[in-house]
Amino acid sequence: MEKLTTRKLVDGYHRAFIDSTRESDPAFSPSLVSNSHGRKVLTVIEKEMKGCDDLFISVAFITMGGIAPLLGTLKDLEKQGTRGRILTTDYLMFSDPRALDKLASLSNLDVRVFKTGENNVGFHTKGYMFHNGDNLRIIVGSSNLTQDAITKNHEWNTRLVSSMNGAYAKDIEAEFNDLWESSVCYEEYRDEYAGLYCRYLQ
DSSP states (O other): OOOOOHHHHHHHHHHHHTOTTSOOOGGGSOEEEOSOTTOOHHHHHHHHHHHOSEEEEEESOBOHHHHGGGHHHHHHHHHHTOEEEEEEEOGGGOSOHHHHHHHHTSTTEEEEEEOHHHHTSOOOOEEEEEEETTEEEEEEESOOBSHHHHHTSOOOEEEEEEETTSHHHHHHHHHHHHHHHTSEEHHHHHHHHHHHHHHHHO
């Protein structure tokens, strides 16, 4: 893994937000990931997965089409013992139980569901976070874990890198942990959710 330095972060942020002609290491430069101009969301997520020490993802919607192209990488992470936490929701009963079943079947992944009715609030997060050495690599924006969102829709996501001591990294991890603790284990909710999902489709 490439080691984070203050100079790499400063150069990257200078290029992204002050002067586009500034030389910088692309691995540490904030960038727009939109499924256009060769920057597919899927490709960026997969690359970050392959290099991470562990990951945590919070998305409103998960479908089979969204996880299918990532299953090979996720299984490789399972073999390596790379841990992951995936948080979704029963908001609009959109997430496919088959996709959640597949994710939960991987021994390195923990899956939880934020129950919107029980918490009396909506849930529409879209963030993919990866610990990598002394930094946190973050993709946050509009993409759910669905096939169209990560491969072809017009999406606006920002990919950025932060030191683990940075305020943004601390804030997003704390927010995730708060939601995680307010959610239920998918395996415990699975049968109830599958029933609600089927009824919602009717």
